[in-house]
Amino acid sequence: MSEELVSALLDGECDDHEIERALAAFERDEAARAGFSRMQYVRDASRGVVAAFDPSFADRVMLAIGDEIPDGGHGLSGGVSGNVVPLRRRRPVWVQASGFAVAASVVAAVVVGVMVNGPELGEVQLASQNDDSYVSPVAMSAPATVAPATVANGATVQAVATVPQTSPAMTRQAAQLRWAQIEDDQARQLNNYLIDYSNYRSVQGVGGTLGYARFAAHTADYRSQED
Amino acid sequence: MSDDQIDQQLVAKVQAGDKRAFDVLVRKYQNKVIQLVTRLVGDADSMDVAQESFIKAYRAINGFRGQSAFYTWLYRIAINTSKNHLVSRNRRPALQDIDVQDAELYGHTEHLSDVDTPEAQLLTEEIKSQVAESIAKLPADLRQAVTLRELEGLSYEEIAEVMDCPIGTVRSRIFRARAAIDAAIAPLLDHAPERSQP
Numbered sequence: 001m002s003e004e005l006v007s008a009l010l011d012g013e014c015d016d017h018e019i020e021r022a023l024a025a026f027e028r029d030e031a032a033r034a035g036f037s038r039m040q041y042v043r044d045a046s047r048g049v050v051a052a053f054d055p056s057f058a059d060r061v062m063l064a065i066g067d068e069i070p071d072g073g074h075g076l077s078g079g080v081s082g083n084v085v086p087l088r089r090r091r092p093v094w095v096q097a098s099g100f101a102v103a104a105s106v107v108a109a110v111v112v113g114v115m116v117n118g119p120e121l122g123e124v125q126l127a128s129q130n131d132d133s134y135v136s137p138v139a140m141s142a143p144a145t146v147a148p149a150t151v152a153n154g155a156t157v158q159a160v161a162t163v164p165q166t167s168p169a170m171t172r173q174a175a176q177l178r179w180a181q182i183e184d185d186q187a188r189q190l191n192n193y194l195i196d197y198s199n200y201r202s203v204q205g206v207g208g209t210l211g212y213a214r215f216a217a218h219t220a221d222y223r224s225q226e227d
Numbered sequence: 228m229s230d231d232q233i234d235q236q237l238v239a240k241v242q243a244g245d246k247r248a249f250d251v252l253v254r255k256y257q258n259k260v261i262q263l264v265t266r267l268v269g270d271a272d273s274m275d276v277a278q279e280s281f282i283k284a285y286r287a288i289n290g291f292r293g294q295s296a297f298y299t300w301l302y303r304i305a306i307n308t309s310k311n312h313l314v315s316r317n318r319r320p321a322l323q324d325i326d327v328q329d330a331e332l333y334g335h336t337e338h339l340s341d342v343d344t345p346e347a348q349l350l351t352e353e354i355k356s357q358v359a360e361s362i363a364k365l366p367a368d369l370r371q372a373v374t375l376r377e378l379e380g381l382s383y384e385e386i387a388e389v390m391d392c393p394i395g396t397v398r399s400r401i402f403r404a405r406a407a408i409d410a411a412i413a414p415l416l417d418h419a420p421e422r423s424q425p
Binding site (some may be wrong): 003004007008009010011012013014016019022023024026027033035036037038039040041042043044045046049050051052053054055057058060061062064065068069070071 | 230232236253255274286348376399412413
């Protein structure tokens with residue numbers, strides 16, 4: 001009777017109650033389990049499934065599972081996925097080598113760029129430090145607030161707030177001073193460039209790439225198109 | 228109840244902690260998974276990888292929500308496990324990279340049987356022949372019932388209508404037919420070449 005039930009289970013022709021009875025038969029009757037495996041194998045073989053018959057396969061799986069409890073229901077753990085992941089293929093050596101060569105070229109270009117522009121940047125910095133007319137925004141900050149504080153022994157100390165306070169007017173004044181330091185013809189070139197650049201950028205479709213040209217043209221000997 | 232519905236019921240029982248239901252699922256799909264894995268990783272490691280696939284499926288079964296058929300979900304795990312195995316062995320698949328749909332199709336594609344082991348092919352052919360011979364020897368009512376079920380794929384209810392008999396009778400006839408076929412097949416399976424296990 002139990003084997004007939006197992007046969008019906010093989011066909012998916014059991015109701016809930018019969019499934020429970022079939023599982024009970026499965027648990028207590030080794031012959032029922034073996035019979036199910038054979039019937040399934042015959043069915044699969046008849047339908048073209050070619051596989052070695054291994055009657056102890058399921059027993060080994062269940063033995064390996066042991067008393068283990070499935071993981072929690074929030075996602076799949078241990079890298080197990082219900083989605084097929086692409087096979088990780090090892091990249092050829094030449095691809096790895098070319099990637100390294102590109103990275104080395106970028107590093108070399110950056111080093112060369114720093115070596116070429118480095119002295120100029122250094123000179124500008126030194127000139128700014130030695131130029132007495134240059135007033136930094138920080139130096140022009142308003143004096144820090146001095147607040148007397150009394151400690152336990154009655155002595156008064158000066159608590160000095162060192163946070164610079166810069167007003168908009170002072171910032172504007174510093175900017176004007178900085179602008180005056182630029183030589184006239186450089187200012188003219190820059191103004192011309194900015195005007196032409198704005199006109200050119202207004203042309204539809206070319207605005208995306210010219211932001212970079214702005215830096216490149218800053219020190220270039222630029223002449224406006226009207227000249 | 229359809230095959231998929233039965234699977235859903237069994238999965239629900241496993242998720243509720245009933246390991247007997249997982250035993251049924253393993254026995255139901257082990258041949259297909261072994262076939263698939265053998266085609267991906269080769270014969271030598273196929274049993275280990277197939278076993279690992281089922282263990283992974285068990286551990287992750289609470290994440291199965293039934294959006295796809297259980298066997299599709301299981302196939303995906305088997306394919307991923309096979310791929311991971313190949314990568315860990317620094318090997319490439321013997322065949323082209325395949326997807327689940329391919330895997331389901333492979334079982335019914337003749338020319339891909341070339342990758343199956345000669346022993347498995349021989350056993351399968353012998354079983355097919357023996358099953359046909361056994362069915363031919365069955366009494367007419369048993370032969371008709373099992374043929375309608377196995378070859379035509381009819382449900383018990385449909386078979387009962389065709390044969391004009393109660394569903395319980397259909398169930399009994401199919402079981403008796405299977406028992407007769409099993410008696411003829413068992414010697415073949417008992418003498419099937421043993422797989423070396425670690």
